[in-house]
Amino acid sequence: MPQYLVAVYHPDDYDPSVETEATIEAIHALNRELIAAGVRKFACGISPATNAKSLRVQPDGKVLVTDGPYLTTKEHIGGSWILEPADIDEALAWARKGAVTCRAAGEVREILFR
Numbered sequence: 369m370p371q372y373l374v375a376v377y378h379p380d381d382y383d384p385s386v387e388t389e390a391t392i393e394a395i396h397a398l399n400r401e402l403i404a405a406g407v408r409k410f411a412c413g414i415s416p417a418t419n420a421k422s423l424r425v426q427p428d429g430k431v432l433v434t435d436g437p438y439l440t441t442k443e444h445i446g447g448s449w450i451l452e453p454a455d456i457d458e459a460l461a462w463a464r465k466g467a468v469t470c471r472a473a474g475e476v477r478e479i480l481f482r
Contacts, residue, residue: 369454370452370453370455370456370478371409371450371452371479372451372452372456372459372479373475373476374449374450374451374466375475375477376446376447376474377473380417380442380443382416391469398465402449402451406452407451407462408451409450410449410450411447411450412448413447414446414447417436418436421434421435422434422436450479459478463476
């Protein structure tokens with residue numbers, strides 16, 4: 369069965385301390401629902417983008433490590449689920465619930481095991 373990464377985006381200035389108890393409980397409830405459905409393999413939040421380190425291979429083969437995320441955008445991944453649904457349509461259905469619950473944009477990508 370395919371596995372999918374469901375990522376949640378946060379803006380650069382996202383502050384997790386502003387989340388309400390109701391939102392946190394809604395996320396826990398969604399996680400319980402994912403587990404009960406047998407599709408959740410893993411879930412987590414990650415530290416803010418300001419804590420990120422990016423790695424870029426240089427022409428000479430050395431690896432440059434810099435502060436911050438690699439992406440040049442105003443929002444970054446703030447958390448994710450690894451799901452094992454029947455297909456992309458089911459993954460998208462769960463991702464819609466995640467977007468509503470987290471009040472955030474995101475994306476779905478199939479995980480490739482090759």
